[in-house]
Amino acid sequence: MSRPGFDLQAHRGGAALAPENSLLAFGTALDLGVSTLECDVHISADGVPVLCHERTYAGHIVPLLTYAELRALRSAGQEPIATLRELCDLLHERGADEVGLNIETKFDVLHPDENAPRERFVASVLDVLRGSDVGRRSSVQSFDWAVLRLVRAADPELSLNALSNTDYLEVDQPGASPWLAGIDIDDFADSVPAAVSALGFDAISPSHSILTAAMVAEAHAAGLRVLPYTVDDEPTMRHLLEMGVDGLITNRPDVMREVLASADLPLPRRYPAHG
Numbered sequence: 001m002s003r004p005g006f007d008l009q010a011h012r013g014g015a016a017l018a019p020e021n022s023l024l025a026f027g028t029a030l031d032l033g034v035s036t037l038e039c040d041v042h043i044s045a046d047g048v049p050v051l052c053h054e055r056t057y058a059g060h061i062v063p064l065l066t067y068a069e070l071r072a073l074r075s076a077g078q079e080p081i082a083t084l085r086e087l088c089d090l091l092h093e094r095g096a097d098e099v100g101l102n103i104e105t106k107f108d109v110l111h112p113d114e115n116a117p118r119e120r121f122v123a124s125v126l127d128v129l130r131g132s133d134v135g136r137r138s139s140v141q142s143f144d145w146a147v148l149r150l151v152r153a154a155d156p157e158l159s160l161n162a163l164s165n166t167d168y169l170e171v172d173q174p175g176a177s178p179w180l181a182g183i184d185i186d187d188f189a190d191s192v193p194a195a196v197s198a199l200g201f202d203a204i205s206p207s208h209s210i211l212t213a214a215m216v217a218e219a220h221a222a223g224l225r226v227l228p229y230t231v232d233d234e235p236t237m238r239h240l241l242e243m244g245v246d247g248l249i250t251n252r253p254d255v256m257r258e259v260l261a262s263a264d265l266p267l268p269r270r271y272p273a274h275g
Contacts, residue, residue, distance in 0.1 A: 005266050007247025008256050009036040009102055011230050012053060016251040021051040022079035026087055030094050033270035034253045037091075038102040038141075041084055044070055047124050049084035055108055057081060084125065088132040096271040100137040102161065102227075102249075105147045109178045122150045129158075141205055143168050145181035148201055161203040161227060162196045166210055197222040205229055205249070208236060213243050220244070234259060 013025025014032070026037050040053040048067035055062055058073040065073075067083070074080045084103070091099055107121050129135030140151045141161035148160045169185045169192070170177035176184040181199065188194040193215060196204050203225035206215070211228050219226045229249035231237055237259045240248055250256050260267055 005035065005268075006241075006260060007036055007225075007227060008034045008253055008260070008268055009038045009227065009247055009249040010034045010253045011038050011249045011251045012040060013037060014251060014253045016232065017254065019079045021053060021082065023082045023086060023090060024079055026082075026090055027094075027273060029253055030090070030096055030099065030271040031273065032253055033257065033268045034099065035247070035268040036100045036102050036139075037087065038104065038249050039084070039087060040104045040106050041125060042106050043121050043124050047120065049124050049128055051082045051084060051087065053106070055106065055111065084128045085132075088128060088134045091134050092132070094271040094273065097133075098269055099271065100139065101134055102139050102141055104163070105140060105142045105144065107142065107144050107147050109144050109146075118144075118147050118150055122147060122154055126151070126155055126158075129155075139203070141203075143179050145179065145183075145199060145201075149181050149199065152200065159203065160201040161205045161225075162192070162199070162201050163205045163229070164192050164210075165207040191218065193219040193222050193224055196224060203227050203246075208240060208248070211240070211243070211245075216244050231256075238263075 010029035012020035014029045018025035018028045021040055029037055039051050041049045042052050042062040044050055044067040045064055046066040052062055057070060070081050107118055129138055139159035139161050141163050142148055143163045145162055151158055152160055168179045171185055171190045176182055183195060185195055192204050204219050205227045208228040208231050216226050225246040227247045228245055231248045231250050232252045234255055237256055257267055
């Protein structure tokens with residue numbers, strides 16, 4: 001996914017403004033105006049990509065229940081669990097043809113017995129994207145870099161964003177981290193941009209707490225975009241903008257819009273609901 005301008009990504013739809021990963025949240029973000037909707041995806045027992053961050057929903061392990069069972073767990077006042085297909089449909093209904101998706105695959109390498117195999121995970125997500133025009137402007141991100149390798153093999157056109165944070169990297173620890181697709185970050189002088197570039201991915205998406213100006217420069221020199229997460233306060237937003245990041249992931253897209261406006265940068269188009 002390569003679109004011009006600063007990439008304002010609404011984290012889980014803008015989780016500070018509406019219930020996270022709900023169609024209400026994504027609709028609110030489209031009303032406000034963002035360039036990308038970031039979402040979390042688990043796969044139900046019957047192969048439906050559902051939008052949920054935690055591996056449990058209403059006290060149940062998401063990948064062990066069918067979509068119908070998950071939908072039935074909705075409690076009073078709670079937004080129903082949504083699907084990736086419904087999110088694609090929402091973009092189509094709003095005519096949001098400039099808005100992309102950044103889909104975080106929540107395959108948990110520490111609980112593989114509770115997840116669909118990676119291959120089934122990837123196939124389920126790609127099946128939805130191939131049935132929608134949203135696929136051409138989507139990216140997939142994950143802390144599990146092995147999933148990203150499988151996505152690249154299945155669909156070379158999709159952009160891949162490598163999520164990273166200190167705990168997942170296992171810097172200066174023996175052996176390879178289980179999250180990094182079999183590579184050892186120490187073999188790359190502890191450099192995330194170098195490791196991600198070697199794997200052929202398209203962007204680094206580190207926690208903003210570990211991002212440095214040197215890392216941004218190294219990533220850009222390697223042709224990688226830099227999309228830090230999760231940035232909600234104005235001073236940090238301004239600092240990262242000055243650092244030269246290509247976008248950021250935030251629960252407060254409303255605040256980031258104010259920051260962009262004050263810097264005289266273009267704002268993403270709004271896509272309000274009709275009627």
